[in-house]
Amino acid sequence: xxxxxxxxxxxxxxxxxxxxxxxxxxxxxxxxxxxxxxxxxxxxxxxxxxxxxxxxxxxxxxxxxxxxxxxxxxxxxxxxxxxxxxxxxxxxxxxxxxxxxxxxxxxxxxxx
Numbered sequence: 586x587x588x589x590x591x592x593x594x595x596x597x598x599x600x601x602x603x604x605x606x607x608x609x610x611x612x613x614x615x616x617x618x619x620x621x622x623x624x625x626x627x628x629x630x631x632x633x634x635x636x637x638x639x640x641x642x643x644x645x646x647x648x649x650x651x652x653x654x655x656x657x658x659x660x661x662x663x664x665x666x667x668x669x670x671x672x673x674x675x676x677x678x679x680x681x682x683x684x685x686x687x688x689x690x691x692x693x694x695x696x697x
Contacts, residue, residue: 586681586693587655591646592620593666593674598644601665605648608657611697613648622675641672649681651694 593601598615605613619640630636650658659676667673686696 586649586651586684586697588679588681589646589648589650589655589658589662589676590679591662591666591674591676592618592643593646593662594668594672595642595644597666597668598646601646601662604661604665605658608661609654610648610650610658613646616645616647618643618645623671643674649684649697651697 591601595617602613619642621639621641646662648658655678659678662676683693684696685692
């Protein structure tokens with residue numbers, strides 16, 4: 586099993602979710618986060634005053650999928666979240682040692 590963590594632009598969330606559902610992803614966790622990468626924030630003007638936005642709003646997706654589905658999930662997120670502009674996000678893939686569905690006691694792939 587793989588844990589896939591992706592940080593994407595918030596307005597891309599629904600498009601990514603629909604595409605993931607279409608390839609068989611059955612669940613994911615979504616968190617609104619703020620951060621910065623190579624773009625290091627930006628400046629904005631509000632009511633005539635310029636101020637620095639050091640942290641950029643993002644959405645963090647966390648999914649645990651089978652090894653067989655992992656590459657397709659990464660490709661789907663990357664293609665649907667891409668805007669070809671700075672700040673499109675990052676995707677990380679980690680190994681998952683075990684999983685347990687609390688309600689039924691199912692483990693590993695069956696728990697997904």
